[in-house]
Amino acid sequence: MSQVATQPTVRGEIGLARNLSLFDVTMVGVGAMIGAGIFVLTGIAAGPAGPALILAFALNGVVTFLTAMVYAELGSAIPEAGGGYLWIKQGLPAWNGFLAGWMSWFAHAVAGSLYALGFGAYLAFVLQGFGLAPSLVPEEHLAKMLAVVIALVFIGVNFKGVSETGKVGNIVTLGKILILAVFIVSGMAAIFRHPIYLEKFTPFATGGITGVLTAMGLTFIAFEGYEIIVQAGEEVKNPKRNIPRAIFLSLAIVVPIYMLVAFTALGAVNPGTDQPTWQWLAEHAELGLAEAARQFMPFGATLLLVGGLFSTMSALNATTFSSTRVSFAMGRDRDLPEMFARIHERTQTPYLALVASGGLIIFMAVAIPIADVAAAADVMFLLLFLQVNIAIIVIRKRYADKLDYGFVMPFHPVLPAINIGLIAFLALFMFHFSAIAWFFVIGWMVAGVLLHRFYAFPREREEVLTPVVLHEKPAVQPERFRVMVPIANPKSAQTMIDLAARLARPLNGQLVLLHVGTVPPQTPLTSGRRALERMRPAVDKAVEIADALELESESIVRLAHEPWRAIVDTVEDHEVNFVVMGWRGRTRARETMVGRNIDKVLKYTNCNVLVVQQRAPVPAKRILVPVFEPRSASLLVSVGRLLVNESDAESRLTVFHVLPPKVSDVQRDARLGAIAESLEKPGLFDPPDAQISLEQERIELKSTKAANVMRSIVTRTHDADLLIVGSSRANWLKRTVVGRKPYRIARRSACPVIMVSPETHGVRFSMQTFFQFFREEPER
Amino acid sequence: MALEDLEEAGVTLPRDQWGKREVRSAVHKPLFLVDVALAVASAVLMYFGNGRFLTWLGAVLFIIALVGTTALALHATSIQGRRRARTQPDKARP
Numbered sequence: 001m002s003q004v005a006t007q008p009t010v011r012g013e014i015g016l017a018r019n020l021s022l023f024d025v026t027m028v029g030v031g032a033m034i035g036a037g038i039f040v041l042t043g044i045a046a047g048p049a050g051p052a053l054i055l056a057f058a059l060n061g062v063v064t065f066l067t068a069m070v071y072a073e074l075g076s077a078i079p080e081a082g083g084g085y086l087w088i089k090q091g092l093p094a095w096n097g098f099l100a101g102w103m104s105w106f107a108h109a110v111a112g113s114l115y116a117l118g119f120g121a122y123l124a125f126v127l128q129g130f131g132l133a134p135s136l137v138p139e140e141h142l143a144k145m146l147a148v149v150i151a152l153v154f155i156g157v158n159f160k161g162v163s164e165t166g167k168v169g170n171i172v173t174l175g176k177i178l179i180l181a182v183f184i185v186s187g188m189a190a191i192f193r194h195p196i197y198l199e200k201f202t203p204f205a206t207g208g209i210t211g212v213l214t215a216m217g218l219t220f221i222a223f224e225g226y227e228i229i230v231q232a233g234e235e236v237k238n239p240k241r242n243i244p245r246a247i248f249l250s251l252a253i254v255v256p257i258y259m260l261v262a263f264t265a266l267g268a269v270n271p272g273t274d275q276p277t278w279q280w281l282a283e284h285a286e287l288g289l290a291e292a293a294r295q296f297m298p299f300g301a302t303l304l305l306v307g308g309l310f311s312t313m314s315a316l317n318a319t320t321f322s323s324t325r326v327s328f329a330m331g332r333d334r335d336l337p338e339m340f341a342r343i344h345e346r347t348q349t350p351y352l353a354l355v356a357s358g359g360l361i362i363f364m365a366v367a368i369p370i371a372d373v374a375a376a377a378d379v380m381f382l383l384l385f386l387q388v389n390i391a392i393i394v395i396r397k398r399y400a401d402k403l404d405y406g407f408v409m410p411f412h413p414v415l416p417a418i419n420i421g422l423i424a425f426l427a428l429f430m431f432h433f434s435a436i437a438w439f440f441v442i443g444w445m446v447a448g449v450l451l452h453r454f455y456a457f458p459r460e461r462e463e464v465l466t467p468v469v470l471h472e473k474p475a476v477q478p479e480r481f482r483v484m485v486p487i488a489n490p491k492s493a494q495t496m497i498d499l500a501a502r503l504a505r506p507l508n509g510q511l512v513l514l515h516v517g518t519v520p521p522q523t524p525l526t527s528g529r530r531a532l533e534r535m536r537p538a539v540d541k542a543v544e545i546a547d548a549l550e551l552e553s554e555s556i557v558r559l560a561h562e563p564w565r566a567i568v569d570t571v572e573d574h575e576v577n578f579v580v581m582g583w584r585g586r587t588r589a590r591e592t593m594v595g596r597n598i599d600k601v602l603k604y605t606n607c608n609v610l611v612v613q614q615r616a617p618v619p620a621k622r623i624l625v626p627v628f629e630p631r632s633a634s635l636l637v638s639v640g641r642l643l644v645n646e647s648d649a650e651s652r653l654t655v656f657h658v659l660p661p662k663v664s665d666v667q668r669d670a671r672l673g674a675i676a677e678s679l680e681k682p683g684l685f686d687p688p689d690a691q692i693s694l695e696q697e698r699i700e701l702k703s704t705k706a707a708n709v710m711r712s713i714v715t716r717t718h719d720a721d722l723l724i725v726g727s728s729r730a731n732w733l734k735r736t737v738v739g740r741k742p743y744r745i746a747r748r749s750a751c752p753v754i755m756v757s758p759e760t761h762g763v764r765f766s767m768q769t770f771f772q773f774f775r776e777e778p779e780r
Numbered sequence: 781m782a783l784e785d786l787e788e789a790g791v792t793l794p795r796d797q798w799g800k801r802e803v804r805s806a807v808h809k810p811l812f813l814v815d816v817a818l819a820v821a822s823a824v825l826m827y828f829g830n831g832r833f834l835t836w837l838g839a840v841l842f843i844i845a846l847v848g849t850t851a852l853a854l855h856a857t858s859i860q861g862r863r864r865a866r867t868q869p870d871k872a873r874p
Contacts, residue, residue: 055826058842062819065849072853078791090786201831212827240864244857252850256843263839399783400803402792404864407857410805410812 020235022242022249024170029229029250031173034180035315037222038258039308040118042265043288044371046281048433049215050206053262053278056215061255063216063426064223066419067385068251069409070392072244075230076406078395079239084227084388085326090399091391095452098335100387102448105326106441107380109357111221112151112319113364114373119312120147121286121370122305129301147365150313154320155358159349172314179307180257183289183297187264190296197267200277210432217430218371220378222258226250240406265289268296286370320357328353335456368436375430375437382427383441389416389423461569466560467525469517469532470539473554481509484576486516486567490538492582492614494545499610499618500580501549502642506685511553512574513542516566518559525559532557564600571605580610583755602727602757606765608684609757610639616752617721619645623653624720626713626745630671630678632726635758638683640724641697643754654720655679657703658712668703676701710745717750727755801867806859812852819845 020028042053049056074087085104089097120143127133133142191197205212229236229246236242269292271280281288290308293300328350331340344351364373393413395403409415431438462468483504485496500511515538517531539555546553556574560566571579581598598611623640627633637655645651657675659668679699682690694701706712717723727742746753759765786792793801818841825838 051831052827054839055823058826058839059823061842061846062823065846069853072857076857078786078789198831201835204829204831204835205827241857241861245854248850248853252846255846259839259843396803399786399792401799401801402783402786404791404793405803405860406864407853407860408803408805408807410807410809412805 020232020242021237022245025229025232025236025242025246026249026253027170027173028232029226029246030177030253031170032225032228032318033223033250033254034173034176034257034311035222035225035318036115036118036308036312037219037224037315038180038261039289039304039311040114040121040286040370041219041222041374042261043281043285043291044374045215045218046262046266046278046288047285048207048211048218050204050211050276050278051201051266052205052207052212053215053219053266054259055205056212056219057255057258057262059212060216060220060223061251061258063220063419063422064226064255065251066415066422067389068226068247069407070389070416070419071227071230072247072407073405073409074388074392074395075243075247076240077403079230079236079243084230084384084391087391087395088387091394092387095449095457096387098330098452098456099445099448100384101326101330101335102451103380103384103445105323105330105357106360106444107377107384108319108323108326109360110364110373110377110380111224112316112323112357112361113147114221114370114377115312115316115319116147116151116361116365117143117370117373118286119150119309119316120144120365122290122308122312123150125287125290126305126309144366148362150316151320151358151362151365154313154316155354155361157317158320158324158354158358159344159351160347172310176307176311177257179303180261183293183300183304184257184260184264186297186300187268187292188260190268191264197270200267206276206278213426213429214433217378217382217426217433218374219258220426221374221381223251223254224381240404244407261289264296265292268292270295320354320361323357323360324350324354327357334459335452364440368440372434372436375434376440379427379430379437379441380444382423382430386420386423386427389420392416458573461573466558466566466569468556468558470555470557472543481507481578482512482574482576483509483578483580484512484514484567484570484574485542485580486514486563486570487538487542488516488563488582489614490541493538493542495614495616495618496580496582496612497542497545498549499612499643500578501546501551502618503578503580503610503639503685504551506642509551509577511546511551512570512576513539513546513553513555514567514570515539515542515555515557516560516563517557518563519561525561531559562597562600564597564604567597567601568604571601571607576607578608578610579605580612583611583613583753607759608635611727611755611757613746613752613754616754619643619651620722621645621648621651622719622721623651623724624656624713624716624722624751625653625724626656626658626716627675628657628709628726630674632758633675633678634681634683636724636726636756637679637699638685639754639756641683641699642685643722643724644698651698653697653699655699655701656713656716657701658709659703659705661705661707663705668705672701672703710741710748713745714748714750720751723749723751723753725749725753725755727757797867806856806863807852808855812849815845815849815852818842818848 045056046053071084078087078090085097085100088100123146124133124142127142128139133139137145207214226247229243229250265281265288266277269277269280271277281292284291290301290304293304297303327336327340330336331338331350331353340350340353340356342350342352364376368376392409393416396412481504483500485500487493487496497511497513503509504511515535517535519525535557539557543553543555556570558566558570567579570576579601581601583598602609620643623644625636625640627636633655637653640653644653655675657672659671663671676694679694680692682688682692686692704712723746725742725745742755746755783792822838822841822845825834825841829835829838
């Protein structure tokens with residue numbers, strides 16, 4: 001019956017012919033913009049703005065021109081079919097890419113609802129005009145019913161794989177322009193025959209600034225469409241030159257047409273009463289333009305209705321097609337369930353994605369009024385453009401000297417920043433017009449974030465980024481404390497697993513034994529599957545060690561180009577609480593603090609990490625724990641208590657604090673008192689009500705006064721068997737100025753070292769990761 | 781997504797040219813500013829003209845600003861093309 005498209009087309013194997021000229025591609029942009037928006041929304045937007053609808057169209061032209069410059073720059077540099085979605089993926093943190101696709105799906109589907117409703121209203125108007133409207137159906141429900149019918153028709157059309165392309169598209173576009181041109185010319189003739197009509201434009205902004213902004217927000221969707229030029233980039237002759245040109249030319253054609261349509265619709269109509277024209281147009285809502293044409297245009301209503309019906313149908317066809325393709329692509333990329341990528345054997349169309357998109361179109365058309373549907377689509381497109389404007393700033397910063405531009409935007413980043421402000425303001429302002437639209441938008445986005453967090457990203461990690469090729473786990477896996485050991489060296493496996501077991505046992509925890517099959521960068525990860533057989537003995541040996549320690553364990557084998565990626569992904573997938581990593585005790589590269597893999601794990605995971613020098617004795621007799629502040633003492637000492645050799649009565653854990661030389665005895669006692677107090681509280685591995693006695697736990701608290709803290713600690717390591725030191729994962733400034741101290745101590749220590757890096761608060765970690773993305777090139 | 785993805789897509793410059801190109805807009809900045817100022821001024825005129833002469837003057841000026849900005853942008857694509865032809869003759873044409 002069906003098949004799942006799992007393999008994207010291999011780039012370069014199938015090339016599209018570059019046969020679209022500047023004229024063709026400009027027509028693509030003009031055709032996409034002069035869709036149903038101008039036919040359906042002119043009447044609706046006249047209500048809030050009054051005659052200032054002309055100004056609203058002009059100002060929308062300004063906002064659109066600024067975003068068009070962004071599209072021209074990025075479209076000329078990265079002329080890939082993905083367009084905005086691809087740039088957002090490149091320029092913003094990974095979840096934005098998912099969200100862009102998710103929002104794009106909704107935006108196109110809701111735009112489809114708008115066009116279906118527009119069609120329904122136009123056809124109901126025709127049927128009523130000819131007395132053909134069914135008497136049983138109330139007038140207000142007829143348009144919605146027809147909207148559902150036409151949506152079903154185009155779901156069927158798209159199922160059969162019919163789409164409007166090539167020269168037919170040009171003819172349809174020219175037809176729409178011609179109808180609007182006749183509308184404008186006849187309207188202007190009427191105005192010039194009756195110059196008194198110009199008085200209808202006073203007062204101009206009847207709704208004030210608020211009205212203009214509302215109309216801007218409502219009609220913004222009529223300016224959306226030029227981005228399709230970029231999506232046709234692979235078929236354009238000389239794309240670096242013609243893509244930016246076509247974008248600017250299509251806007252230069254469309255904006256004056258819209259202003260003139262508004263001018264004639266507002267000026268050439270004679271309502272026959274004292275009612276202002278804008279009110280008359282607003283009363284006729286989506287049929288405003290057709291009613292206006294009836295008054296002054298030869299065969300006006302008929303022509304406009306034909307134009308409106310064709311525009312709404314072609315726009316509905318296009319949006320059904322695009323929303324289906326977006327959801328299909330997300331299914332293929334495993335961002336949505338794979339059923340979205342199922343292709344019908346006979347028609348070769350993604351039928352389940354089509355059913356889902358069609359369902360969304362019909363639901364939105366039936367559920368909310370047309371003005372709210374328009375507002376929801378507008379807000380979604382505004383938010384998409386907002387992301388693209390942010391993406392250009394990041395892409396310019398990161399890749400500018402590596403890309404080949406056909407057009408470069410001036411005044412960067414000031415213009416994108418201004419545009420971000422304008423778009424955000426406009427989007428937020430739409431709340432004032434339609435709170436319902438915003439509720440739907442927010443609901444959809446929250447659903448998207450949750451879907452990404454709990455479904456799409458974990459699947460992408462497990463199946464694409466660092467595929468799991470083996471996962472052996474206990475039959476029942478309740479919520480448990482998990483200690484993970486990435487086993488890099490089978491020789492040190494015993495020590496590492498033994499240490500991990502000491503951490504897991506007090507909390508009845510479980511071990512996660514991770515083996516990473518490293519695949520060279522230029523080799524596909526799938527080729528690493530053969531390595532599984534080679535790794536099998538090491539996997540079995542690790543399980544044996546864990547079994548001997550009478551601890552439950554699960555084994556995971558993952559493939560990755562770099563081990564740290566597999567470690568980070570496993571920490572997130574399996575909600576690991578503690579990671580125990582081995583360390584050779586030296587770094588190879590100057591830019592690394594501990595080692596490349598350990599540095600990256602500390603950077604990208606938020607859980608406790610224990611870095612163990614390979615020769616570290618476990619358990620140990622004399623453990624030294626330097627403490628810089630009471631707050632950081634608890635975890636270090638908790639770990640230290642688990643590593644003290646209990647069978648040796650002489651074993652000691654020395655908590656060592658270095659004070660500045662000028663500290664008074666009173667101050668010293670206060671500081672040590674605070675540390676002692678913090679150590680007497682239950683630690684991570686203790687029951688919450690545990691009473692900790694320093695003496696029973698063999699903890700001694702020592703201090704010294706010294707100007708050079710590091711030297712003082714390093715000297716002390718000569719009398720210890722094991723040094724446990726806390727490592728910082730603070731922000732970059734703190735890490736640069738003071739945070740390297742623990743690493744330097746670790747490197748100069750006379751005894752083996754264990755470094756403990758505590759997890760940070762989730763919100764803080766998220767913020768750090770977010771800002772880190774904009775400071776440096778992403779690695780994940 | 782990272783730089784490798786862009787390289788794989790074949791949209792980056794050859795590696796030996798990385799860092800050697802100055803990314804500079806070919807749009808004539810003073811004229812662009814004049815156009816923007818004209819567009820803003822025309823919008824203000826349209827609003828405060830209250831449907832009379834100044835409103836229509838604003839509308840006409842707005843169209844002039846739009847055409848001017850478009851012309852500047854189109855001209856910039858030609859200049860950018862010439863710059864590309866100078867630095868990368870084999871890539872300047874498709």
